[in-house]
Amino acid sequence: MANRSWQETAKIAQDLRDASISRVEPPVPDVPSVLPRDVKDIPKQLLTKEEVLITEALAEDLLPVLASGKLTSISVTNAFLRRAGLAQKLTNCITELLPEDALSRAKYLDSYYAKHKRPTGPLHGLPISVKEHIGMKGKGLNAGFVGWWDQKGEDDAHVLKILWKAGCVFYARTTEPQTLMHLETSNNLYGTTVNPFNRGLTPGGSSGGEGALLGLRGSCLGIGSDVGGSVRSPAANCGLYSLRPTSYRVPTHGWAGTMYGEEQIVPVTGPMSTSLEGIKLFMKTILAAKPWMTEPALLPIPWRDHISHLPATPQGHKKLKIAVLWHDGVVRPHPPITRALHSIVQKLKSFPDLFTVVDWHPYNHDEAWEIVSTLYFADGGREETEAIETSGEPWRPLSEFIIKENPNVKQLSVDEVWYWTGRREVYRAAYAKKWNATATGKTGGDGEVAEEGMVDVILAPTGPGAAPPLGQSKYWAYTAQWNLLDYPTLVFPVTRVDPKIDTKQEGYVPMSEKDEFNHVLYDDPEVYTGMPVGLQLVGRRYEDEKVVEALGLMREKVGMPF
DSSP: OOSOOHHHHHHHHHHHHHHHHHTSSSOOOOOOSSOOSOOTTHHHHHSOHHHHHHHTSOHHHHHHHHHTTSSOHHHHHHHHHHHHHHHHHHHOOEEEEOHHHHHHHHHHHHHHHHHHSSOSSTTTTOEEEEETTBOOBTSBOOTTOGGGTTOBBSSOOHHHHHHHHTTOEEEEEEOOOGGGOOSSOEETTTEEOOBTTBTTBOOOSSSHHHHHHHHTTSOSEEEEEESSSTTHHHHHHHTOEEEEOOTTSSOOTTBOOSSTTOOSSOOEEEEEESSHHHHHHHHHHHHHTOGGGTSTTSOOOOOOOSSOOSOBOTTSOBOEEEEEOOOOSSOOOOHHHHHHHHHHHHHHTTOTTTEEEEEOOOOOHHHHHHHHHHHTTTBTTHHHHHHHHTTTOOOOHHHIIIIISOTTOOBOOHHHHHHHHHHHHHHHHHHHHHHHTTOOSOOOSTTOOOOTTOOOEEEEESSSSSSOBTTOOOOOHHHHHHHHHTOOEEEEEEEEOOTTTSOOOTTOOOSSHHHHHHHHTTSOGGGGTTOEEEEEEEOOTTOHHHHHHHHHHHHHHHOSOO
16 A cells, blocks of 8 residues: 555545545435435435336346347446445445446447347346455455455456346446355445444445345345355345355355355355346356356356255145244344244244245354354464555444453464364254254155255344444344354345344343353344344255245245335
């Protein structure tokens, strides 16, 4: 970094962002000088009717009208640029807009359509937003570190190349936290990103910029990353869909971040969307490109949606067995989360021919956190520390929490890395055994596992409550559990917090110190009025398609969100 103070670098970053928004035409409207707590409906008051219709359309609704020429790519791109600019003014979720690049791309796509009378690809003209640390050629690539401000992307990330070839438009880059290891979004370059439903609460993290932008409908499809809940926490907090796919399915080449090459807890690229169909579109497009041909770490598994992955009765009817994780044995979720679980279970049980619902008893989830939080920073946090201290920027409180205040973070020797990786594998095997034991069929010989009657998916909380107050997202285990196991996990919106129904439980006896901390956060249920409540559906490794199909069936029958 040039000889600048970290504050001077932060001002440069913010000035660049503001300048990018100022170049959008027509200009992005000003927002009220004093903002209300809930800002999610303000864009509808400031944009044109056509812009509102475009930006509130789902990805699967936009694509047909773009592919038929009923809407131009330029009109769609410009609408999303203006709404994204408003989202920045309301929640601080943007690192930069890309008006010149995006409109040049849109102009090309419109010219192509005018000449050939067909779209360029399956995502023709669809605007897609991107988390900042997913690299773009020639553009800044700082991953939330002030000291990395001068880094530039040498090339477009692999995942972006595939989406570009499919015809999309990149128009917005979004915020992430210092270290990329918060379930919130706060760094010293841009400050704190807030939740559009309540500016005193977090949108989640680390893909919280995407969460806030999508929550304000400044995007319909975005790209994030996940190593501990980073696409799922923002989706749940902002009323969205997201998929944490099994590792080595979606490209990750071209990211910026510390500890490149570690394989103990593997980070993944994941889609975030305003619709379930948006998740499917992303996965189908990426895997149709056979990314494993150029990124050899990826497994050669296409998106297998041409067949059903759900079990069927002898009569050929789908039959899904769903296990419900009510709590993890360490921290009990707040009343809105428990109500959401009960609501779904009650509705599922009204379709006994389609769904069997059983309880899932947590297996040593406290041990899982010990393992995963040890393996997150096998270097004792050295690379994170160096990246922070190279600029003299201060540690953000949640960076200190997950590294300095985490008793499991220590410099590991090679032997110790092997030991903890072995612990991971033993735990994975024990969890698989527990899952296998849910089968009701007979076990075959030679260790064959019976699959008949086995649980298909687990329905679980995404977090211990709705979006927490800023600075209080300190319980990762409801999401990090599945990173340790490397299970595909799909987040979806269910309901909203209603303090009249979701009352505080008086006389509650906490299960643990962490449970007590979480319980106190719900002292005033009114704080969470109207906040989205999202849950997650969990499958076994490489059963990503099954999880998506299962949620589709559940939504079809019970009508979520309520």
